[in-house]
Amino acid sequence: MEKPKNPPSEMISMTLYMFKKDCLVDLLTANAQESSHEFGKDIIPRLLTHTKVFAFQHHGYWAYARTIDSYFHTNMDLLRGRIDISEWQIRTNFLERSAKRDRLPAHINGPVHNSVISDECVIEGSVSNSILSPGVRVAKEAEVRDCIIFHDTRIGRRSTLNKVICDKDVSIGEGVAIGIEGVDTPSREFKELLNSGISVIGRKVNIPDNITVGANTVIYSGARMHGPIIEAGSTHR
Amino acid sequence: MKKNIVALLLAGGVGSRLNILARHRAKPAIVFGGIYRIIDFTLSNIAHCGIEVVGVLTQYKPLSLMEHIDHGRPWDLFGRTRLVEVLPPKTGEASSDWYKGTSDAVYQNIDFLDDYEPDIVLIVSGDHIYHMDYRTVIEQHRATSADATICLVSVPREQAHQFGLATMGRKNRIKGWVEKPACPESNLASMGVYVFNTAILKKVLRHTAQRKGNDFARDVLPALIRRKRVFGFIFNDYWRDVGTLEAYWQTNMDIIDPRSGLSLQSWYIKTNNHEKGEIGDRPSAYIGPDATILSSMISRGCVIQGTVERSIISPGVKIGRGASIKDSIIFHNTTVANECSVEKCIIDKNVRIDRATTIGTGSFARNRRFPRHMTKGLTIVGKGACLKKGLTIGKHCIITPNTAVQKNMRSGTTL
Numbered sequence: 001m002e003k004p005k006n007p008p009s010e011m012i013s014m015t016l017y018m019f020k021k022d023c024l025v026d027l028l029t030a031n032a033q034e035s036s037h038e039f040g041k042d043i044i045p046r047l048l049t050h051t052k053v054f055a056f057q058h059h060g061y062w063a064y065a066r067t068i069d070s071y072f073h074t075n076m077d078l079l080r081g082r083i084d085i086s087e088w089q090i091r092t093n094f095l096e097r098s099a100k101r102d103r104l105p106a107h108i109n110g111p112v113h114n115s116v117i118s119d120e121c122v123i124e125g126s127v128s129n130s131i132l133s134p135g136v137r138v139a140k141e142a143e144v145r146d147c148i149i150f151h152d153t154r155i156g157r158r159s160t161l162n163k164v165i166c167d168k169d170v171s172i173g174e175g176v177a178i179g180i181e182g183v184d185t186p187s188r189e190f191k192e193l194l195n196s197g198i199s200v201i202g203r204k205v206n207i208p209d210n211i212t213v214g215a216n217t218v219i220y221s222g223a224r225m226h227g228p229i230i231e232a233g234s235t236h237r
Numbered sequence: 238m239k240k241n242i243v244a245l246l247l248a249g250g251v252g253s254r255l256n257i258l259a260r261h262r263a264k265p266a267i268v269f270g271g272i273y274r275i276i277d278f279t280l281s282n283i284a285h286c287g288i289e290v291v292g293v294l295t296q297y298k299p300l301s302l303m304e305h306i307d308h309g310r311p312w313d314l315f316g317r318t319r320l321v322e323v324l325p326p327k328t329g330e331a332s333s334d335w336y337k338g339t340s341d342a343v344y345q346n347i348d349f350l351d352d353y354e355p356d357i358v359l360i361v362s363g364d365h366i367y368h369m370d371y372r373t374v375i376e377q378h379r380a381t382s383a384d385a386t387i388c389l390v391s392v393p394r395e396q397a398h399q400f401g402l403a404t405m406g407r408k409n410r411i412k413g414w415v416e417k418p419a420c421p422e423s424n425l426a427s428m429g430v431y432v433f434n435t436a437i438l439k440k441v442l443r444h445t446a447q448r449k450g451n452d453f454a455r456d457v458l459p460a461l462i463r464r465k466r467v468f469g470f471i472f473n474d475y476w477r478d479v480g481t482l483e484a485y486w487q488t489n490m491d492i493i494d495p496r497s498g499l500s501l502q503s504w505y506i507k508t509n510n511h512e513k514g515e516i517g518d519r520p521s522a523y524i525g526p527d528a529t530i531l532s533s534m535i536s537r538g539c540v541i542q543g544t545v546e547r548s549i550i551s552p553g554v555k556i557g558r559g560a561s562i563k564d565s566i567i568f569h570n571t572t573v574a575n576e577c578s579v580e581k582c583i584i585d586k587n588v589r590i591d592r593a594t595t596i597g598t599g600s601f602a603r604n605r606r607f608p609r610h611m612t613k614g615l616t617i618v619g620k621g622a623c624l625k626k627g628l629t630i631g632k633h634c635i636i637t638p639n640t641a642v643q644k645n646m647r648s649g650t651t652l
Contacts, residue, residue: 100505119537
């Protein structure tokens with residue numbers, strides 16, 4: 001059953017399948033005549049009636065990152081020791097186009113607790129329960145709590161961020177507060193998706209000094225903000 | 238293939254004053270600033286000023302260096318027309334074919350220069366920490382119609398006796414030259430960066446070789462200054478020779494001192510981050526709930542649960558709960574267990590320090606075997622050493638590579 005209202009089982013598909021090649025080709029060829037083309041909805045049910053299908057049970061960690069909430073919590077699993085990147089031997093591509101040099105080690109000179117700190121971060125303020133990508137700067141007296149901050153974002157003095165997911169190259173001025181007010185005010189536009197106090201800030205957004213941004217807020221890349229207070233649950237494009 | 242400029246990087250130094258750090262590797266291959274090797278600074282300088290052919294003259298334990306250089310790939314000096322070539326001595330015929338000195342190393346590679354017919358040869362030492370645009374030197378070299386240009390930097394008077402010193406006349410023409418004099422009359426020290434007109438260089442090398450001279454500073458430069466147009470280029474920025482343990486330690490500490498003039502942020506240093514045998518890439522550093530970090534550099538793959546102050550930590554280092562690291566430099570994959578205390582130490586790769594061991598405490602008694610190597614309280618721990626739990630290790634101690642330390646060590650002892 002695909003996404004039933006009253007689930008008869010707790011065993012969910014990891015969307016990880018292995019097929020005999022000929023069997024898969026037959027199924028896909030047949031399915032090509034139909035109007036819907038989803039593995040979960042169209043291919044797998046047909047498979048069950050025609051062929052021998054077995055399940056493989058995975059007992060280790062597996063998590064989704066398809067909503068803001070699940071993305072946030074899956075990231076935070078890095079800090080709970082549930083995801084061990086070293087143990088998993090994950091490879092990535094560190095190459096950055098047109099980089100004139102390699103990123104330096106992180107420079108830490110402030111209280112950092114239970115956090116992931118990447119290369120070239122410069123931490124003068126305080127960071128707790130957060131995941132910082134390379135090149136993030138946290139100025140003196142700034143406070144970053146329960147946040148996910150992407151590459152090269154800068155956070156100015158005396159600014160406080162709570163449960164913020166911040167994309168790359170965001171510039172946050174001095175004395176800014178994000179995600180502290182209105183934690184229980186859900187997003188008006190994304191009521192179901194954004195109601196747990198997380199705020200999302202798009203790439204290259206520039207937040208001027210002394211602005212207060214409520215929780216469950218979305219600020220799109222290129223958005224303009226008016227006035228010193230941005231209401232909780234609002235969306236800006 | 239014709240190139241206007243070819244660079245030769247002298248990387249053969251034994252580095253005996255760097256003691257056990259140079260036991261397994263050539264001096265330019267020693268780790269610096271957490272993720273770099275000393276040679277990265279000169280190699281990056283060369284790459285950034287558009288020089289496309291670099292010969293690296295090696296001799297002593299070149300393996301680690303060759304791996305690191307990886308044919309020039311990390312510096313984008315790789316391809317048909319851009320290259321870094323490692324030039325070891327052409328041995329096999331006789332042991333006397335080993336490089337006898339810095340100028341002999343260049344003399345034995347004249348055929349490498351001839352392949353590219355350069356007008357100018359830039360010669361640099363691979364064991365100094367600085368950021369320099371060599372194009373400014375080459376510009377002056379051309380403007381003054383010099384035969385050779387020697388780069389000079391002011392050093393403190395009390396250190397001047399460790400360097401080759403120049404005195405200059407009108408328009409920066411070099412009049413006098415003394416190599417490591419007992420009573421220095423100048424504090425303009427040679428940076429080990431020379432620009433030569435190729436024809437002159439070849440001639441003077443042949444000449445010195447016939448007279449059995451084989452050192453640039455001692456044999457080549459004095460002869461050249463007497464007969465040719467040799468000018469000084471004055472460099473006014475940060476430059477350090479890291480040939481001693483104390484200079485090496487201090488220069489590392491300069492990275493975290495914003496007033497030092499050593500600014501990795503603006504120096505554009507490239508390195509080779511590839512590590513042999515690592516299947517996955519190193520994750521970002523993890524800082525634990527009870528950690529305290531002040532004024533320190535922390536690299537990829539570190540797990541810090543204790544306290545780190547004024548220290549430079551290379552990738553993959555683990556610092557346990559309640560442990561305290563101060564004023565120290567720790568190389569890759571070393572583990573410091575819970576409740577250890579480490580003060581003013583240089584700890585090489587893959588060292589294991591078991592629980593509640595204290596290093597770098599006690600009197601300032603000089604090391605008995607190397608009394609001149611350390612005077613300010615440093616202690617050094619060699620690659621792969623293993624320290625048992627609950628030990629106390631003094632200052633000025635030397636723990637040689639792959640040693641298992643079972644007993645306490647008083648200040649000034651070597652194991």
